[in-house]
Amino acid sequence: MKRAGFTTVWLPIALLLPQLMIIAIFFYWPAAWAVQSSFYLQDPFGFGSTFVGVENYTDLMTNTEYGKVARFTLIYTALVTFFSLSIALLLAVKADKVIKGAKSYRTLLMWVYAIAPPVAGFLGLMFFDQRNGPMTEMFQTLGWDFRLGADYNSTATAMVIVAVWKQIPVNFIFFLSGLQSIPKSVREAALIDNRSASGRFWDVTFPLLAPTAFFLLIINITYALFDTFGIIDTLVRSEPGNNPVTLVYKVFVDGFRGNDLGGSSAQSVILMVLVLLLTVFQFRLIERRIHYT
Amino acid sequence: MTFWKIAALNVAVIISASAAFAETEITLWHAMGGKLGETVNKIAEDFNASQDDYKITPVFKGSYEETLTAGIAAFRAGEQPNIMQVFDAGAATVIGAKGATIPVQDLLTDNGVNFDINDYISGVRYFYADSDGKMIGMPFNSSSPIMYYNVDALEKAGVTPPKTWEEFQSVTAPALKEAGYIGMSQSHLPWIFTENFMSRHNLPFATNDNGYDGAEGTQILVNNDAIKAHFTALTEWKDSGFFEWYGTGWDDNQKPFEDGDVAIWLGSSGSFGGLMSKDLGFEFSATYLPYWEAVTTEPKQTFIGGASLFAMSGKSAEENEATAKFFEFLTSADVQYFWHKETGYVPITEAAYELAKEDGHYDRFPAAEVGIQQLSLPGGDNTKGYRMGFYVQIRDVMNREYGRILTGETSVEDAFNNIEKEANDLLARFAKTQG
Numbered sequence: 001m002k003r004a005g006f007t008t009v010w011l012p013i014a015l016l017l018p019q020l021m022i023i024a025i026f027f028y029w030p031a032a033w034a035v036q037s038s039f040y041l042q043d044p045f046g047f048g049s050t051f052v053g054v055e056n057y058t059d060l061m062t063n064t065e066y067g068k069v070a071r072f073t074l075i076y077t078a079l080v081t082f083f084s085l086s087i088a089l090l091l092a093v094k095a096d097k098v099i100k101g102a103k104s105y106r107t108l109l110m111w112v113y114a115i116a117p118p119v120a121g122f123l124g125l126m127f128f129d130q131r132n133g134p135m136t137e138m139f140q141t142l143g144w145d146f147r148l149g150a151d152y153n154s155t156a157t158a159m160v161i162v163a164v165w166k167q168i169p170v171n172f173i174f175f176l177s178g179l180q181s182i183p184k185s186v187r188e189a190a191l192i193d194n195r196s197a198s199g200r201f202w203d204v205t206f207p208l209l210a211p212t213a214f215f216l217l218i219i220n221i222t223y224a225l226f227d228t229f230g231i232i233d234t235l236v237r238s239e240p241g242n243n244p245v246t247l248v249y250k251v252f253v254d255g256f257r258g259n260d261l262g263g264s265s266a267q268s269v270i271l272m273v274l275v276l277l278l279t280v281f282q283f284r285l286i287e288r289r290i291h292y293t
Numbered sequence: 294m295t296f297w298k299i300a301a302l303n304v305a306v307i308i309s310a311s312a313a314f315a316e317t318e319i320t321l322w323h324a325m326g327g328k329l330g331e332t333v334n335k336i337a338e339d340f341n342a343s344q345d346d347y348k349i350t351p352v353f354k355g356s357y358e359e360t361l362t363a364g365i366a367a368f369r370a371g372e373q374p375n376i377m378q379v380f381d382a383g384a385a386t387v388i389g390a391k392g393a394t395i396p397v398q399d400l401l402t403d404n405g406v407n408f409d410i411n412d413y414i415s416g417v418r419y420f421y422a423d424s425d426g427k428m429i430g431m432p433f434n435s436s437s438p439i440m441y442y443n444v445d446a447l448e449k450a451g452v453t454p455p456k457t458w459e460e461f462q463s464v465t466a467p468a469l470k471e472a473g474y475i476g477m478s479q480s481h482l483p484w485i486f487t488e489n490f491m492s493r494h495n496l497p498f499a500t501n502d503n504g505y506d507g508a509e510g511t512q513i514l515v516n517n518d519a520i521k522a523h524f525t526a527l528t529e530w531k532d533s534g535f536f537e538w539y540g541t542g543w544d545d546n547q548k549p550f551e552d553g554d555v556a557i558w559l560g561s562s563g564s565f566g567g568l569m570s571k572d573l574g575f576e577f578s579a580t581y582l583p584y585w586e587a588v589t590t591e592p593k594q595t596f597i598g599g600a601s602l603f604a605m606s607g608k609s610a611e612e613n614e615a616t617a618k619f620f621e622f623l624t625s626a627d628v629q630y631f632w633h634k635e636t637g638y639v640p641i642t643e644a645a646y647e648l649a650k651e652d653g654h655y656d657r658f659p660a661a662e663v664g665i666q667q668l669s670l671p672g673g674d675n676t677k678g679y680r681m682g683f684y685v686q687i688r689d690v691m692n693r694e695y696g697r698i699l700t701g702e703t704s705v706e707d708a709f710n711n712i713e714k715e716a717n718d719l720l721a722r723f724a725k726t727q728g
Contacts, residue, residue: 043726044390045387059718150539237541242692242694253686257362259683
């Protein structure tokens, strides 16, 4: 096999430079700044500041409320990831089988993808409105006194439903293309070996989808952790109150609303470490078990 | 139009445009959206039209929090506006940053504008002042929490608006319930049932003279029997259908009143204009916030909410002069009366209040006067306001714990212990940012 390579050292560096600069300016520089300011308590206007060492971190660790937010974030991420992946997979498998009008079905299922998170949150607000939201009425006929913004579990439920709804189309697109890339011969062979449709799915189709599913798992965890911010902010109307919030939303509330730069920097650093650990974990432990063809 | 006419017009435009270059231009960053923003723009246009030397440009920057954050970021980049609107809870942040602003009192006197703090109505006077009583921020959109009531509902129930919470509990609310109404809702628990609760009952809210003497060592005094009894009563009222809480959102609590389900709503005196413009289907009026007779027999004034205007430092003398002239214009009786009439915010000077009275504004709309009357009630040691750092977060903590009390997640005792502890931690952290 012919080995491709550059003849000079400078060409690859020059080609990489724009990307490296973007990363340096928009990631490393702010990240370094966040690490530095997490060791200080500073006046927002920049007049006074006190070096406090790791106090911002110890304050967070001893704050029971921060623990509660972290626990909620974990549950929220798990629920959003699980439901948006499983529902999308179900829809993709079903859509894959449709023959008549397949294109229109698929387009309709992908449509929601174009909606921005705050808009999704706003639609959620209308659906879950305390006084005349259709979802609120539905829950109430089921005997649940559903009250968005007033009751912790109600708000949490609305947050999960809106976030899942918004994410399904992305997953759907990937799963569908994953399904369609499975060779017909493999499926036909499976059809002879196994008569049960669900057996065929779990033994043949699902393992072949695993690379797609693994990629989507990462995307969805990141989505639930970070990109649901707009949905949450809209659903709680920028007033967290006794409503559940995620770690990222708390960084915003403390830093941008409350002007506590040191405290919110420490929270950002914790999130950075979390993402780092998550990435290492995913690639080291999970990817090994996945078979790429 | 002939060619020559157009040419002449062009020349005229060019001449007037170059004349505009001689003007000193200043900017105002504010958080007044919608109808309020239009009124701010109108005031700015009137100021620009009233003279040729200065030109102000108002810029809407989003919510109060967003405006403050934008202003801070701009200040750190050396791009601050001349005037920035800062809300009540952000006052400690901006006043604590000595050197970020020019005290409005100094700005005015240095630029030959007469200033006497006694021209301002008493509830407005000292909220944005330092511990010596020097005014730092110019009170702008000032409001106070007042009690709105559905006149038809109260008539139907055969009761008058309650003066005390005891009366509400034993007379008003049961009668309203009988008549098919939920007694009461309110829109801002930290503001109405905490900050102004303390002022109304003349209870200290924080050490160091409610925090005015400095951030160092300031501790919150929120964990007292009077307020705990009040929140215990709220939970009982909620259980008996006398009171309802619809979450932390302001509108969620106002809406049931507008729909006629709730008979009494505690909101802002600044909500008056909005309520007037809606077709409510019932007659409404307003009066003072009730008080607990068991706590005090001499209820005091409340203090202002809303926001004030700060003159940012680091600007040229000419621009500061323009800022001073704008403040002079803004505080003139005519402009204040216009602002009051359009928005429902209280006029900040005695002169503007007199003008509104003379003009018969309160004969036409008696409820429009309640806010200013309540702000002008007798004061006490603890009625000028509070000055606490990281107060936005402290309010978030209060909202969280109050929500938990009202959804039965926690007890009143535990909630107030939590608020006290977390607020004091935040205050101690804030003191260190000032080092």
